[in-house]
Amino acid sequence: MAEVSADLYVEVLRYYAQQMSLLDAQDIEAYVETFTEQGVTHHVHRGQKLEGRAAMLAHARQALPRYRGVVVRHWNDNYLMNEADDGSITVAYGSLVTLTEAEGIVRFESTYAVTDVLVRVDGRLRARSRTIVRDQPAAG
């Protein structure tokens, strides 16, 4: 594993700016396009694995009503990036999710540790996998 170049670091920041904007706009068709066709999302804390864009899309459509009445935003920070010999990039970061209600009232939906593997398809970065772990204090 090697550190990515400054140019690639910025390209990855832009990938997330784009992807998170689509997610927060609930443009789920465009959002799943930021994954590879066979891309996988794994919500570890609820033991849920979605394999392929079609499965992600079906799940997202089912989840949308949960977010009626709020505007969702993802705030990510501290992106760690490493490039493997095959060119794939592992990106680990923290994510804070806000839910803004009418009148500007802000609620918070946990913080998360996310680890993605990005690959280049036809010149553009896409996520091959995403692993999401809700922050959970150690027992004791």
Place this chain on the structure above:
Amino acid sequence: MAEVSADLYVEVLRYYAQQMSLLDAQDIEAYVETFTEQGVTHHVHRGQKLEGRAAMLAHARQALPRYRGVVVRHWNDNYLMNEADDGSITVAYGSLVTLTEAEGIVRFESTYAVTDVLVRVDGRLRARSRTIVRDQPAAG
């Protein structure tokens, strides 16, 4: 519209770091200098348009007492940037505003969608316009 270069992307990130630091320090004279002389801010959710630095300054002076007793900070994320043929750069991002009271108590003043148009004046980036929309859940 084209994607900006990595170097320009970083320059724009620094523009915002500088501008938000001035805003949060309530150094409003220096803050309005980060706009063009005729720069416009449009607070869509309250139907307010301020045209030119003098109007921005007058408004900011009037608004300052609202922030007595708190420290304001802006936390922006997910900067999307596109460069037009004339060299102007449209930047869209999310903004979360914190208000920290005495004893470290943190309150939140909504989340916002902001869209700016930046231009270069004498070699430095300045905002020609800023459009701010307070996040508001869709009716229904």
Place this chain on the structure above:
Amino acid sequence: MAEVSADLYVEVLRYYAQQMSLLDAQDIEAYVETFTEQGVTHHVHRGQKLEGRAAMLAHARQALPRYRGVVVRHWNDNYLMNEADDGSITVAYGSLVTLTEAEGIVRFESTYAVTDVLVRVDGRLRARSRTIVRDQPAAG
């Protein structure tokens, strides 16, 4: 003082991504390694100065129990960077600290103004000093 290059700006962003990840993972041995051997942290709001890695480590070990039962995360923004003639880099930024409890409940531990001085040791950036001021509204 001069602005840093785009490449150095990104290198500093990565330094913080790495350092904050170590801090939030409570890997305090690796965290103090991101400072110089004689590095100093100054918590201005509680009048506490820790000089050298050994002192930082002793303090961190003593503070860990305070964070039992929560996951801590640091969210930084608006990094201002300036390079001095001797190559040291002064970095000023805002920091928001979240404490996530069981069941994804998020609490907030103030916002802070942080100013660091980074130097290069054996090719890698390390902090020579960190000055932390808890945000405190002006009296009146």
